[in-house]
Amino acid sequence: MTTSKSTQWTTFQTPACQVDFSDSKLQGRMNQLWNTNLSGFTRQGITGNPWTATNSSDQTWYFDPTTTDTSEGGYASITWSPVPGRIKYYFPNISNPDMWSLADTGYDTNGVTFGRISADPCDPSDTSKIPYGPYGPRGWQDEYCEWSITRNADNQIVRIDFTCENPEYWNTLWMVSPQRVVELYRETLDKPQIALEDLYLRDVSGAPVIDASTGRPAYDPLNKWNRGTASTASAGGAMHLTSTPNTLQTEIGLGSTATTPRTSGNSNAETLICCAQYGQIGRNSDPHIGQAVNQTVTPPNPVVPSARATIANPPGLYIQKPDFGMITAPRGIDPSTFWTVKRGRETLTDPQGRELPGNFILHAVFEVPAELGFTISDLEVEGVPVQWAAQIAQTFNMQIAAMALPQQPGPAAQACAGSPAVPFAQALQLFHTPVFEAMLATPIANPVGQPMNLASNSTMIAPQIEPGAQRRPMTLVVTGLLDPPQLPTISFGPGVHVFGGTMRPVTYAIPGNTYPSTSYALSLLVSVDSDAAPGLRDVTVTNPGQAPQAAVPALLNVVDPVAKDMV
Structure with a gap:
């Protein structure tokens, strides 16, 4: 059920409802893009991971606050210390x-x-x-x-x-x-x-x-004015988050994953985070946030009704x-x-x-x-x-504001997340190839001297492509391939065509992850029909010999040329 605009926000608001343009057209474009991005992140969170993990998908006790009646919803504050x-x-x-x-x-x-x-x-x-x-x-x-x-x-x-x-x-x-x-x-x-x-x-x-x-x-994102912890007149500063787990898409993923009740129970935050496999044990944030959300869906006190949960609109992390x-x-x-x-x-x-x-x-x-x-x-x-x-x-x-909608009965508890005997191919990220290659080739220094590159500071924002585009070089990063790896079949749905396909292993921290991992980069040429419908496109990646599985939501954004000209 959707309520009217007078009683709830029916689009995702910018963090803190921030307005950064005095020009209404530019602010309108910002609002439109932001809502598109957050809608995609939310669908990704609810879908979870049915490809390379067990008991980690269909997280429907997390809800989209822009398409759900929130008039009966209640707010809650979840706080933690910012010191690591x-x-x-x-x-x-x-x-x-x-x-x-x-x-x-x-x-x-x-x-x-x-x-x-x-x-x-x-x-x-x-x-x-x-x-x-x-x-x-x-x-x-x-x-x-x-x-x-x-x-x-x-x-x-x-x-x-x-x-x-x-x-x-x-x-x-x-x-x-x-x-x-x-x-x-x-x-x-x-x-x-x-x-x-x-x-x-x-x-x-x-x-x-x-x-x-x-x-x-x-x-x-790691330009010289948003890098490191020392700020001088010639370099340094903290404009936005740069630690690889510190992304909003990740926080939405954590919140959605945390709504799944677990057979481990939720009385111990560390036990729960290890069972559900979200975030990192030892943080002030992730274990506490996940436990608070999980206890909303499955209260320790049975007298308290269970509830669906979400990060309150406007989604964000706040000082x-x-x-x-x-x-x-x-x-x-x-x-x-x-x-x-x-x-x-x-x-x-x-x-x-x-x-x-x-x-x-x-x-x-x-x-x-x-x-x-x-x-x-x-x-x-x-x-x-x-x-x-x-x-x-x-x-x-620090704080996130959460929202809960009372609902009975509660969902059944699932076993701990794990690895399937046979994984399916999973798309992780999509880039325009020049951007990906430049990021991957940019080394990033760090105190412990570990290899890292700028691709770890990319985001899950879907790259844009316009109807009529022909053989645009794009790179799709995937995991869950066969052993030895074989080129999978890729589909972005009607009106979008994929050509070519070579692959190579690449190592970086997929945005939201703490540590780098090795995945496969597929080099593609993507064309879009001139009459293709605009909007976010999901992608299905299928290993040879396997049946097609669920599509990964919101990895490509087909943008009307008029709208793109406004950017």
Whole structure:
């Protein structure tokens, strides 16, 4: 059932209902693209994984809030600390200064990076070790909040930028207007020196890579102004999330997977996450979020009715206001005056007039005004002098707002997720080939020195193609192939034709994953009939000798040429 626009949002709203264009046409285009992307992510989450996993599909107790009557829905706040919980989880004897230093820089107070950790913490019998991840310039900040730190010549902290903005939003914004993206970078980071060209994705020769979705240079999500945790006048900053698990599509996937009741029960968050195989054990976020959602669908108290659940519209991960009582400033100055919300808002009301729980802050700056004559390094948090930004991060929480719709009876519990005896081919991502090749060829440095490339910071946004396009080079990344691998059959449905097909193994972290894995990249030529229907297309990938399985939702976006010209 769908309610009227006067009582609910019938499209996915931008995070915190953010409006980044004064031009109504451009904002309308942004809203349209955002709704398309989020609708696709939601279908992907509900579909789950029927190809290469067992007991992980048809997650229909997660619902789409734009197509469901939410008038009887209730909101709930799920919160956690932004300080990386896995540091203390794997290194329980670490001192607080070393933990704060690792959270800030990837190195402890002696300049030593993370040690090796269990390859499978859910399996106590597995004694193998791997380098601590996620990899990346601030990959270890994996609680859906990342920060960059500005220090003065005396190494005192003068500014901290905290962001929880998802990369999908900024990629969508770039598709609408690169010029607006660079303006927002300058305004938010207070760096007028940022140039549009600084944000371009470049190939191995240094030339900008043209994205066939727009006909313009593609966006580099790890450009020099959104990289690492040190911010200076010449590089660095935290504009949006970059740790590979920190994506909104992943959060929707976690939420949908967590709605499946498990035979393991849900009284223990770690047991549940190992059973359901979503997220990473040891985080402050994933185990807690998954348990909270699962207990909504299958309450521990049988008196409480079961419910369907979703991430409340507008979907996002949000910073909460700090507990300023934890912070002491010289001369008794109120530390709340050092906190500035750059993007997002403190409160949000839905179309029914109901206030959503918590704050909806997307980017905040903590900075002592220069005229006061002291810096953040002169503050104390709970009586301890501030030397690291992580100490300030400890004063606030992160949040997702969830929604539940009471419904009886509840779903039957399923066994733990596992691996099928015979997997089926599964599409993972689709790219315009020049974009994929440039990202794959761009190495990314990280403290633990593990091989990583920029493809790990791509997104699941469906690439666009217009009706009438002929033999457009595209790359489809797949898994679940036969052993030895054989070229599968690929179908995007009526009006879309696939030619050619060579494949090779590629290694990167599929967006949302903590660690890189090896998949297969299929090089294709894609044509679209001139009268093909516009909209998101699902893709079916079928191994030789196997029956076609369910299609993977929303991997290609056939866009009307008029709409594409607006981008």
